[in-house]
Amino acid sequence: MAKPITQFICGQCGTVHKKWIGRCDGCGEWNTIVEEAPLSAGPAKSGLGAGKGRKMALMDLASQEAPPPRHPSGLAELDRVLGGGLVPASALLLGGDPGIGKSTLLLQAAASFAAKGLSVVYVSGEEASAQVRMRAQRLGLGAAPMALAAETNLRDILTTLDETRPDLVIIDSIQTMWLDTVDSAPGSVSQVRAAAHELVTFAKRRGVSVILVGHVTKDGQIAGPRVVEHMVDCVLYFEGERGHQFRILRSVKNRFGPAGEIGVFEMTGAGLSEVANPSALFLSENETASPGSAVFAGIEGTRPVLVEIQALVAPSPLGQPRRAVVGWDSARLAMILAVLEARVGIAFAGLDVYLNIAGGLRISEPAADLAVAAALLSAREDAALPQGAVIFGELSLSGALRPVAQAENRLKEAQKLGFSTVIAPEGCNFGSVGGVKLMQMADMTRFVGDIFGAG
Structure with missing residues (x-):
């Protein structure tokens, strides 16, 4: 049986070294390398002798086990x-x-x-x-x-x-x-x-x-x-x-x-x-629609949440315009700006762009693409989006809008909070929910034409 190899591990970053050195190659810290004891020898290759372990119990997939008990906290x-x-x-x-x-x-x-x-x-x-x-x-x-x-x-x-x-x-x-x-x-x-x-x-x-x-x-x-x-x-x-x-x-x-x-x-x-009711918490109390503001119907876990997306577009005095993002992925913002310029013909060159997710929430799902694009266009054109509208949908690099999952739950949450219009991609499954005006778009060109009267 091969002799166990002793390892030396950095106590700060966990980098493994073959021998002790004064400075860690991973994090650059001094005197953080410690020796880690080797694992004990396992059973012999033949499976016989002193190294032999005990037999474990095997079950098939049809075995039934009771779900684990739970203690609710009351919170x-x-x-x-x-x-x-x-x-x-x-x-x-x-x-x-x-x-x-x-x-x-x-x-x-x-x-x-x-x-x-x-x-x-x-x-x-x-x-x-x-x-x-x-x-x-x-x-x-x-x-x-x-x-x-x-x-x-x-x-x-x-x-x-x-x-x-x-x-x-x-x-x-x-x-x-x-x-x-x-x-x-x-x-x-x-x-x-x-x-x-x-x-x-x-x-x-x-x-x-x-x-x-x-x-x-x-x-x-x-x-x-x-x-x-x-x-x-x-x-x-x-x-x-x-x-x-x-x-x-x-x-x-x-x-x-x-x-x-x-x-x-x-x-x-x-x-x-x-x-x-977190949706009411993340939405603005101002009932008047304002430019640069869009309401996004998102899904966090199993819970639908409505949140306000705010955008500000202003002329930049700098040679390289600023792109400031709070609560969203800055790389995805750059992608949406590129799609709007290449596929719709709306440029943001020479303009500072600021994007904020209201309430301190961080959004990561791609379904927010359309709401972000709507807030950016609304801020750039200084035109408010339709009153009482919620927006969701994924934006592809071709400018097409892709349907998203759990559209029915998003619509129900919007309806519960009094929203009357839903703007979403074509192909979303809304089930049998009624009483809401549905505006379904195939691509960003149609979205800009229907919402802002250009295209």
């Missing part, structure tokens, strides 16, 4: 994102920008789960117990029946949890946990990976639900090795803009429910409050 928006509630023996990872409200959300969730009869332990590695108590009192949760600890030594934490056997454990945050068997500083790749592995293993072994808080990088990704996101059952992101009171809880991975689902909260002086 409808949180339960929606989790897929109906908290699953026992599951591991969740929550990421978000500093100060966005992660600790506030988890403290409210912990108090809500505790009020439902679950045994909850909240472990803070970033704040003292007195600080957590102050926050709880400010949120009106000072009498919540939950246990609190301030500790970073993972060995002590797991020993305590083995004795108390709670139903839910919250670790705030995984980057502060320290495992004495790993020779690196807290927050390093090695420590985060090892600590997450120990906590996920504990959750599966003891049937305890574990929620881990993770810091994020400048790019908005959870800091540390990507393997942590593969270990856990559910990855959640808490998003929002500092200047807005709205917060979005989004699931990007969920083994027990739909991925991409969102829950909407509003940050108030008394903590986070749920928003039952």
